[in-house]
Amino acid sequence: MDALEDYVWPRATSELILLPVTGLECVGDRLLAGRDGAYYQLFVRDGQLQPVLRQKSCRGMNWLAGLRIVPDGSMVILGFHANEFVVWNPRSHEKLHIVNCGGGHRSWAFSDTEAAMAFAYLKDGDVMLYRALGGCTRPHVILREGLHGREITCVKRVGTITLGPEYGVPSFMQPDDLEPGSEGPDLTDIVITCSEDTTVCVLALPTTTGSAHALTAVCNHISSVRAVAVWGIGTPGGPQDPQPGLTAHVVSAGGRAEMHCFSIMVTPDPSTPSRLACHVMHLSSHRLDEYWDRQRNRHRMVKVDPETRYMSLAVCELDQPGLGPLVAAACSDGAVRLFLLQDSGRILQLLAETFHHKRCVLKVHSFTHEAPNQRRRLLLCSAATDGSLAFWDLTTMLDHDSTVLEPPVDPGLPYRLGTPSLTLQAHSCGINSLHTLPTREGHHLVASGSEDGSLHVFVLAVEMLQLEEAVGEAGLVPQLRVLEEYSVPCAHAAHVTGLKILSPSIMVSASIDQRLTFWRLGHGEPTFMNSTVFHVPDVADMDCWPVSPEFGHRCALGGQGLEVYNWYD
Template sequence: GDAAEDAVGTPGRGAGTGVTSVTCHGDYIYSTGRDGCYRQLCLRDQQLEVLQKHRPCKGLQWIEELRFTPGGDLLVLGFHADDFVVWSTRSGVNLHCVPCGGGHRSWSYYSSPEADAFAYVKRGDVMLYHSQAEPCEQRVLLASLHGREITCVRHLGAVRVPGSHPVNIFITGSEDTTACVLTLSELTRAAVPLARLSDHISSVRALALADTALHDGTQLCSLLFSAGGRAQIECYRLQCAVDLGAEGTVSCQVAHVASHRLDEHWDRMKNRHKLVKMDPETRYMSLSVVCGTNSEQLPMPCTFLVAACSDGSVRLFVLLEAAQKLLLVAESFHHQRCVLKVEAFLHTRAEERKHLLCSAATDGSVAFWDITKMRPLALGTPLLTVMAHSCGVNSLHIQELPEGQFLVASGSDDGSIHVCLLEVTRGDDKAEPGTCLHILEHVARPCTHAAHVTGIRVLRPDLVLSASVDQRLTLWQLSWDSLEELSTTFFHVPDLAELDCWEVAEAGGERRWYCVLCGQGLELLRCAALDTHSKLQSQGAAQ
């Protein structure tokens, strides 16, 4: 502004190693920089707030400018080594790559449906690159969501478009280092990306959601955690809404909240020479949000997150959203080997609340912890450990039952399924009553699948759903003397990594479950559980 009181800014939060351009589009401000990123900002209370940082493609070290096309594409203009590059964020490809000698030169780019031109100065001469539009001989039959396999998926929820069916919204993570927010339609069988998150420097292996809320059936809000390689966790605030002015399409606004890296945490620690150095190559294998937490020791609302780690530890983090900080508060190396899965669950009785945690490792063991007091630095020791399988536990799910009981289902690399009935009681010590866990019943069935069981869900107390790398999705009838197969269908996704399930109440009182599977692709299936029998219906959308 002209006056000093009208000036706004965000010191130290610009575009990294030098801002090259600033532009306004819609209600947001975009900046580009020589760090290979562009940032989306908004103006709040006369301050610029960075919502999200985007890294369009690997190797693009110097971004000069952004162009918003009438067709809704965002073009990123910059330099990669000695080349001038025009990158399409919609298609994820280079539209032009012109050898010019690199940055630090005067240049100009013009684009139209008929032709493209790039003029630049090189050694005192004005050079012109001219390209006319040509008919494309290739046709994309099905656009890809990710450049590599999808490692994790979560169902965020569904929004209702007026005059149409509900639109399901998902988040996927991939080996290509990105996470994607997308809609997947059962009717059109099409997947439409809404937002792409590119803050990770290695693969995204785990996702977790917290504080998910649906407003008026047309807007979904949630807190998203993503984690994976290089010991990195990112946190975002998502807002997905139906755009009534754009033919009922769905839009997604992403705001980056906080991040954490173990190597950065190590650099800030005191007395590091007295401790075993953290491995910066640690991979986070699984995430789980501790629901309903309320810590009196912290001065602001917080969210706790548990992570399964490849270095053999179970780590507990706390998110201070107002301060935009994600802090490591406790850890345990009880398993002494790679921890594959974690699942936090809440036990309530009268006014008593117990926060419990289940972790599973590559040796087939499943451990149960009481993390109610959440002591700093150490998680303590598990209350109970069960050798559920002969090798790695690749799927885990916990379903609450009445009277303080829980069903714990797990699937293993050896193709087996294990289900146990867990009871939570109070200890006998009246001075300081603790938590006691008891296994009341259990059932194990070997060779349920011909390969790793990478997805399992307890749909109801007598119904279990499992999915495997053998590309079979199976419904099981659960009783404490057997696990009987009810129905099996083959799905189309190779190398299944994970599944997610949710229940939908349909007209007529019929109970249905939907499940989404990810691996070398993405697929949506429907499960109908009737009073007399259950069956799987292989219909939905595949990507």
């Protein structure tokens, strides 16, 4: 930072401003500040310091005393845990040094070089010195980087980065951009995982090496993270001046009715094992009980259940100017909620909700319907624990003078979403997996998997009907109709927790019975193709995507661990 200019972190940007800042460290164009068991990354915008990301230290280290950049270029956190002085490495998530000094209410000094680390402190009037050879650079080699401390609840692939002709210069590629003959070692998939340990991790998965590199971890949640959604995938610099790398916006949600929005930027970094680096910027957050606390007549209202959990997320990208994307959330309290993202994710607002299912909603999935000479329609499908499916027409809902969005009961509360366009009873119990895919005929394949191990596949048609009292495009109302319907009662021996329609002819499913099964579609009911046994217990989610004609598809399964498969047709 320029010493001739003064930058201030204003009170309006943080509710923690009254807490003391215990350490400052400049790293490039960012300023790291330690505060109340966490450290903030800040950067200068319009003459003021703006918080970018809040990261927590190790469990129990609530008193951060400082931050240091060690000789190998990484950052370590200095703090006190009870009566111990701790040096914590946030990249490897390990305690490098622990000194039993009696606590932090004393004078102390710290120094680190490549040869040794020294910690001096006062105790009972004596000057004590702790010295360790090797400093904060670990001599041992990590065979496999740590991922999560508890089970993985969601897996989501963001995009693919391919290394350019020169070493370590990647560029962003969409799945459809991959050409036949692409060399596998040059491709690296960027995958996001979330877990019960309250963290969201960004991983780099090379196509053929079988390794997984943890690029960064986001620790903003206070409870379990159960769902994640991605939107706005692109390249650094934008379409006008594309640069090597990948950018995306991410929405994560889970326990305590908590939701966070942040952006990631993956750029080349030859100094790391993955040759990639990931930068995270926190944009906004939302909790349901915060809105209740702001109500003037809250003593007359029932407070939102603090144990409400977001079970699934779906991003609905609108084509209306001036409106950002919608985020649909399946909630454990029986609601389907719609959130509006504005200002590139910096504003997260609860727009509408419905309690149509009247029981825990397990899954939501959004898809679009496009037909010649017709307006693009945005549809949402929700699934509950009773095995029912509901389809909502979001395009009609957001139209001006629409009656689908009913006014709220009280001012300040979200709108009420009307009745769905179509409801189906697909299963006899909860639906844990859901996916759709458009067909060449203009219809949609819809597949769902249930807790009883069954699969349900049907073809959905979207027909536009003209209202008698309305004329023009505004009078067109979509009607959803099921053309074909098939069921596989004993597809798996346990809950089907992962499902993906790869093409109009291929579908893949994963279950707690630890089987990954591929199905043939398009000729009546789904028929078995092949199956393999995976080693992840209690698989909670699966994502599958095409790599190239030579390497087929990749399937990532998350549960009590993470496993990635390459499948060739």
